[in-house]
Amino acid sequence: MKKGFLFYLDSYPLIKGFISFAFNKTFHIIKLFNSECKNSSTTVLISLSRIGDTIFTLPSIKALKKNSPKLTIICFNHSKIIYELFIDDVNYIVVDAKEIKFGGRIINKKYRFLLKQLNPEKIFDLTGSILSASLIFNSKAKIIIGFNECYFKEIYSTYIVKREKPHLIDMYLEVIRLQYNISDVEINREFPASFNRGDKILIHPFAGWAAKEWNINKYIELSELLLSDYNVSWIFAQSNSNEKLTELLKLKKINYIITGSLIDLVEELKSCSCIVSNDSGPLYLASALGKPTFTIYGPTNPAYSKPYGQNHRAICKQISCSPKTDEQYCHKDAGRLCKYYECMDLLSVNEVYSEVKRFLEKLNILKSS
Structure with missing residues (x-):
């Protein structure tokens, strides 16, 4: 709003x-x-x-x-x-x-x-x-x-x-x-786990606004690294789709799923082993459906929204303007007023890949044959 x-x-x-x-x-x-x-x-x-x-x-x-x-x-x-x-x-x-x-x-x-x-x-x-x-x-x-x-x-x-x-x-x-x-x-703040370790890993690279989104090219690099061991697909709504993006994913041989509705999204999430995403609605929906999540945070504080439980991990780059312990957002209105998105840009592919790989190994997600 x-x-x-x-x-x-x-x-x-x-x-x-x-x-x-x-x-x-x-x-x-x-x-x-x-x-x-x-x-x-x-x-x-x-x-x-x-x-x-x-x-x-x-x-x-x-x-x-x-x-x-x-x-x-x-x-x-x-x-x-x-x-x-x-x-x-x-x-x-x-x-x-x-x-x-x-x-x-x-x-x-x-x-x-x-x-x-x-x-x-x-x-x-x-x-x-x-x-x-x-x-x-x-x-x-x-x-x-x-x-x-x-x-x-x-x-x-x-x-x-x-x-x-x-x-x-x-x-x-x-x-x-x-x-x-x-x-x-x-009160049960933790949603019951429900996932098959042999199902695909979904990557959702979008969020409610640009400041919360890790760079698309970095997501592609991350996907290429994960694809050497795992079954990985991108997922995004029709509203996020464009010819340039889909052609790039085809060039990089990265599978993708375009959802036309929320019901489509729910069905795809039900059949995944886990999801990697920014601070976004589809990730929290996946957590409610019992799927493990890995969240990349930037101008928002993970303490306010990271799903409860052992099957959820997060990473963020702490810089001078990051939200403090008792702040939900950074002082730039959760990045909406920020010109540079440093907290996201400074987060390297290797940093994220190392944490995601460790997370997948702990979950015993099956590697692709």
């Missing part, structure tokens, strides 16, 4: 304070004018997220489902596809991303109408943005729990500041725990 003017107000605390006061006063008045009514027993969870964050919400939704059997999730279609793989007996309201206004920031009013029809007793907001705020600001639900920017505090009956400590799974769990007493014993 693109960042709006509210993001840049952090540099102007006086203006930020005034706008926050004005917004929250408005939301408070809206709440006063919302007459009390008898709510249904429905619980609504809002998860308007990308693929990676959808995966990180899974432990929270499973915990919520145990306490709220009548659950409706408001999400994008890709999240619905993922949730249906892991969670049964849930209703959905699917938001069409094309219908979101003002650069993906304001929800279409029809979704507020659908929420009003549900008349839920409880709403859990795991999105925490102006997008989710625009959906729930006039809801009559008795309980609205979530994190968000300070401008939207008065929308919630229970509001918390967004957690800044790792892991992202725990950031979402904090919201559910504000209503239900859920112990760590009940």
Whole structure:
């Protein structure tokens, strides 16, 4: 999602304070004018997220489902596809991303109408943005729990500041725990392993934005080194495909798979032994499907998103501007404002290959004959 003017107000605390006061006063008045009514027993969870964050919400939704059997999730279609793989007996309201206004920031009013029809007793907001705020600001639900920017505090009956400590799974769990007493014993942050050591290794060289992507030519060199011992294929979406890339892969005799949909991606991930990728949604989806992962990190902190468990490894090059221990992103907005991508460029093929090879040997991934 693109960042709006509210993001840049952090540099102007006086203006930020005034706008926050004005917004929250408005939301408070809206709440006063919302007459009390008898709510249904429905619980609504809002998860308007990308693929990676959808995966990180899974432990929270499973915990919520145990306490709220009548659950409706408001999400994008890709999240619905993922949730249906892991969670049964849930209703959905699917938001069409094309219908979101003002650069993906304001929800279409029809979704507020659908929420009003549900008349839920409880709403859990795991999105925490102006997008989710625009959906729930006039809801009559008795309980609205979530994190968000300070401008939207008065929308919630229970509001918390967004957690800044790792892991992202725990950031979402904090919201559910504000209503239900859920112990760590009940939470399984590690997805069960499910992989065949003889299946192919997948390489996914793309990510949500350029700063998180290791150089394509380095991925090709890595693939050539791995191909001397293993069955390796690249995988990427149709949107990432171009003639120059596919011709280069053919020239280097590297197999590749182009997926036309998320369902295609899921099926391909199910049949791999492990995946090597950047900090990206397909990698986290693979981890949820039980596949070992090797992640190449750059401007993002592995502590916040690296999958739990012994079957997952990561590598990153620490430089002066890398995110600190308690920072999710580097100070260049996770590299979006960076011109050089040094953290990625300084990571050599030999460094990555050595770590990947050691990882594959530990997993006992079978070598190609």
